Amino acid sequence: MNLKECYEALGGDYEDVLGRLRTEKLVQKFVLKFLNDKSYELLCKSLETGDYEEAFRASHTIKGVCQNLSFTRLYESSHQLTEALRAGWSEEAAGLAERVKADYGRTAAAISEFQKGLEG
Amino acid sequence: MSKEQELKQKILIVDDSEMNRAILTDMLESEYEIIEAENGVEAVEIIKERKAELSLILLDIVMPKMDGFGVLEVMNKRDWIEDVPVIMISSESGAAPVKRAYEMGISDYISRPFDSTVVHRRVVNTIMLYAKQKKLAALVMEQIDENEKQSALMIDILSHIVEFRNGESGLHVLHIRILTEQILRYLDQITDKYSFTQEEITLISTASALHDIGKISIPGEILNKPGRLTKEEFDTMKTHTTIGAEMLENLAFHQDEPLVKEAHAICRWHHERYDGKGYPDGLKGDDIPISAQVVALADVYDALTSERVYKKAIPHEEAVRMICNGECGTFNPLILKCLNDIADVLPQKLKESTPGRTNEQELQEILENKLQPKDAPASERTLQLLERERMKCSFYASMSDEIQFEYTLFPPMLTLSDWGAKRLELPELIMDPFQEGGPLYSIVDKGDIVEFLRILTDTTPEKPVVKYDCKANISGESRWVRIVCQSMWSFDDESRFTGAIGKVVDIHESRMRMDALEQMASHDAMTSLLNYDYAKKQIQDLLRERSGEEYVLMLMDVDGIKKANIQKGREFGDKILIHVADRIKEAVGANEIASRISGDEFLLLTTCDMDMDMDRAASRIAQAVEGEYEGYRISVCIGMAGTRHMGTNYNVLFHGADAALRAAKKNGPGQRENYQNLISTRAEDKL
Numbered sequence: 001m002n003l004k005e006c007y008e009a010l011g012g013d014y015e016d017v018l019g020r021l022r023t024e025k026l027v028q029k030f031v032l033k034f035l036n037d038k039s040y041e042l043l044c045k046s047l048e049t050g051d052y053e054e055a056f057r058a059s060h061t062i063k064g065v066c067q068n069l070s071f072t073r074l075y076e077s078s079h080q081l082t083e084a085l086r087a088g089w090s091e092e093a094a095g096l097a098e099r100v101k102a103d104y105g106r107t108a109a110a111i112s113e114f115q116k117g118l119e120g
Numbered sequence: 121m122s123k124e125q126e127l128k129q130k131i132l133i134v135d136d137s138e139m140n141r142a143i144l145t146d147m148l149e150s151e152y153e154i155i156e157a158e159n160g161v162e163a164v165e166i167i168k169e170r171k172a173e174l175s176l177i178l179l180d181i182v183m184p185k186m187d188g189f190g191v192l193e194v195m196n197k198r199d200w201i202e203d204v205p206v207i208m209i210s211s212e213s214g215a216a217p218v219k220r221a222y223e224m225g226i227s228d229y230i231s232r233p234f235d236s237t238v239v240h241r242r243v244v245n246t247i248m249l250y251a252k253q254k255k256l257a258a259l260v261m262e263q264i265d266e267n268e269k270q271s272a273l274m275i276d277i278l279s280h281i282v283e284f285r286n287g288e289s290g291l292h293v294l295h296i297r298i299l300t301e302q303i304l305r306y307l308d309q310i311t312d313k314y315s316f317t318q319e320e321i322t323l324i325s326t327a328s329a330l331h332d333i334g335k336i337s338i339p340g341e342i343l344n345k346p347g348r349l350t351k352e353e354f355d356t357m358k359t360h361t362t363i364g365a366e367m368l369e370n371l372a373f374h375q376d377e378p379l380v381k382e383a384h385a386i387c388r389w390h391h392e393r394y395d396g397k398g399y400p401d402g403l404k405g406d407d408i409p410i411s412a413q414v415v416a417l418a419d420v421y422d423a424l425t426s427e428r429v430y431k432k433a434i435p436h437e438e439a440v441r442m443i444c445n446g447e448c449g450t451f452n453p454l455i456l457k458c459l460n461d462i463a464d465v466l467p468q469k470l471k472e473s474t475p476g477r478t479n480e481q482e483l484q485e486i487l488e489n490k491l492q493p494k495d496a497p498a499s500e501r502t503l504q505l506l507e508r509e510r511m512k513c514s515f516y517a518s519m520s521d522e523i524q525f526e527y528t529l530f531p532p533m534l535t536l537s538d539w540g541a542k543r544l545e546l547p548e549l550i551m552d553p554f555q556e557g558g559p560l561y562s563i564v565d566k567g568d569i570v571e572f573l574r575i576l577t578d579t580t581p582e583k584p585v586v587k588y589d590c591k592a593n594i595s596g597e598s599r600w601v602r603i604v605c606q607s608m609w610s611f612d613d614e615s616r617f618t619g620a621i622g623k624v625v626d627i628h629e630s631r632m633r634m635d636a637l638e639q640m641a642s643h644d645a646m647t648s649l650l651n652y653d654y655a656k657k658q659i660q661d662l663l664r665e666r667s668g669e670e671y672v673l674m675l676m677d678v679d680g681i682k683k684a685n686i687q688k689g690r691e692f693g694d695k696i697l698i699h700v701a702d703r704i705k706e707a708v709g710a711n712e713i714a715s716r717i718s719g720d721e722f723l724l725l726t727t728c729d730m731d732m733d734m735d736r737a738a739s740r741i742a743q744a745v746e747g748e749y750e751g752y753r754i755s756v757c758i759g760m761a762g763t764r765h766m767g768t769n770y771n772v773l774f775h776g777a778d779a780a781l782r783a784a785k786k787n788g789p790g791q792r793e794n795y796q797n798l799i800s801t802r803a804e805d806k807l
Contacts, residue, residue, distance in 0.1 A: 020234060021143070057183070061137045068234055
């Protein structure tokens with residue numbers, strides 16, 4: 001699985017990210033870093049404890065990172081969650097949170113697959 | 121700039137996502153040194169510490185602990201926003217946050233996702249723009265600094281020329297500057313009356329260095345004369361104030377420069393005194409610019425505490441005490457309070473300097489001006505001249521029998537010249553001289569003292585001279601004296617009466633001669649009655665001033681004097697006339713007038729009450745003079761004219777009395793006739 005295939009798997013826009021960050025090497029570097037980002041952990045934790053302000057910031061950060069990496073699918077869901085959480089906890093937010101979790105899982109799986117290919 | 125700084129400018133990236141920071145870092149780290157902060161609080165700490173090093177801040181909005189707007193708020197409050205440009209980064213898409221961020225002073229705004237070219241270009245542009253601005257500002261500052269340095273340098277050179285020529289310590293100007301600055305700074309703290317900005321304090325302190333530039337035109341012989349200056353030399357010395365001011369007035373340019381204006385005020389007025397007794401303009405109180413007041417005090421303090429050829433430096437504490445006690449001139453109480461309050465720290469402030477060369481003149485001038493409470497300092501020669509004048513006056517006074525005196529209101533004291541005191545047998549000093557029962561009252565009547573004081577206190581500065589004649593008891597003899605004196609007035613605006621100086625002249629002999637002359641001029645030599653001219657004048661005065669009283673004018677003729685002259689000799693005739701005159705004198709009262717007008721004719725003016733017949737008035741006189749005199753029987757004829765019927769015109773009355781007298785004489789000796797009766801008789805005859 002190459003980087004472009006990885007983007008296809010996680011629902012991202014490879015052309016777009018390459019256009020902004022210029023080199024495949026740089027894109028690869030940040031894509032691999034994505035798994036180390038603590039924002040997703042923070043989001044899950046704060047949703048569990050009901051700290052929705054913290055959940056909003058975590059969701060906002062995920063959205064920003066996805067924006068920068070052109071992870072379009074996760075960006076869409078995290079963006080909608082962020083806007084929902086801006087107004088506080090709601091039925092809609094709960095549904096969007098589930099969607100973000102699903103999209104994040106898919107994204108993380110794709111990157112792990114790509115990383116294995118590099119190591120292997 | 122150091123080499124590392126020159127190599128890489130620093131950018132602070134503030135974002136809570138390590139990922140985002142990493143992306144930005146990657147885009148910029150080849151050209152810039154990157155510092156990272158993961159929230160607003162961390163960012164503020166870094167900005168506070170390393171503000172001067174930072175070329176740019178990239179700031180995220182949504183962050184934990186403190187968000188991007190929080191950071192901007194702090195930067196605005198502390199004015200950091202002026203020093204470091206900020207580029208805002210956010211995925212926030214609405215217009216409101218962008219607008220708000222621009223209002224808070226950001227330079228640019230980058231929205232996610234980052235395009236490395238765009239980020240790079242914007243970062244570079246912003247940094248360059250700020251760098252240019254900073255460089256320009258630095259250039260301007262440098263220019264200003266240079267200008268200030270150069271004016272300060274010029275001022276130092278100028279004032280040192282003066283000091284050098286003055287043989288003065290090179291530290292004088294430095295001390296004045298430090299003292300002036302310290303006093304102004306403190307003055308600004310303790311009162312709202314005067315307030316100074318830091319710039320004004322610097323300006324005045326700098327200008328203080330020029331206070332003595334006028335001395336450049338004072339001749340060296342005077343400036344560096346060893347020993348005391350004469351009055352004339354001191355007068356020349358004094359002109360350094362006005363000359364210094366003129367030098368600045370004559371500058372071709374810079375007339376409106378605040379420094380020139382301050383220096384002008386200081387040059388001209390740093391020898392004025394708070395009580396108005398200084399020079400050149402005699403300004404008083406806060407009419408003297410506060411800058412000049414402060415420099416004047418600094419000048420005195422430094423003169424006192426510096427060492428001179430003829431004196432050791434007065435210790436700091438002693439100098440402060442002397443100045444505060446008013447021993448060195450009068451100063452604004454607020455400035456004295458400053459000196460007193462900051463006295464403890466002053467020696468420390470002046471410590472770096474040590475006393476240098478000496479300047480006798482400077483101290484002498486200041487001390488002569490400030491130490492003496494009197495208006496002008498008197499040189500020894502002036503004092504000698506004064507003493508000589510005093511001796512001359514005293515000598516001439518003894519020659520002319522003058523008693524000289526000086527009277528002062530405060531203290532109430534009369535000082536007599538020593539010759540005068542001996543002559544009057546009084547002490548030379550009399551305290552409370554006009555207190556009743558004092559020694560003066562044994563010399564002059566109380567009435568005269570009261571009247572004299574009334575006239576004296578009625579004088580004005582324009583008409584100060586009083587002449588007063590009275591009798592004085594001198595060595596047991598009552599003699600006429602004339603007091604001539606001039607009232608004295610204070611020199612301030614109010615012109616208060618402060619006393620008098622004058623002399624007492626013995627005019628007894630001349631007064632007696634005058635009295636005799638007056639007697640001769642107005643009186644008949646034989647009978648000592650008034651002569652006709654004088655009597656006429658007196659009668660006219662009396663008639664003019666009469667208030668309700670009626671008078672009778674009488675002409676009286678002594679019968680048979682020609683016969684007596686022939687029978688018993690002319691001398692006997694004269695004796696009879698003298699006898700008659702004496703009897704008349706006894707008969708007439710205070711408001712009546714009697715005179716011999718010629719030969720045996722007398723003129724009288726007597727009072728005549730409303731209810732009194734005119735004939736009775738004539739009878740009173742006739743009875744007084746008629747009778748036996750050495751075997752000779754005296755009788756008189758009298759003609760009368762009364763004011764009740766004829767009015768007060770002298771000529772009318774005189775002609776009436778004359779006609780009545782002629783009518784009386786026709787009827788034989790001892791007759792009396794009233795002009796009023798004469799007219800009625802004639803009227804009856806006609807009928």
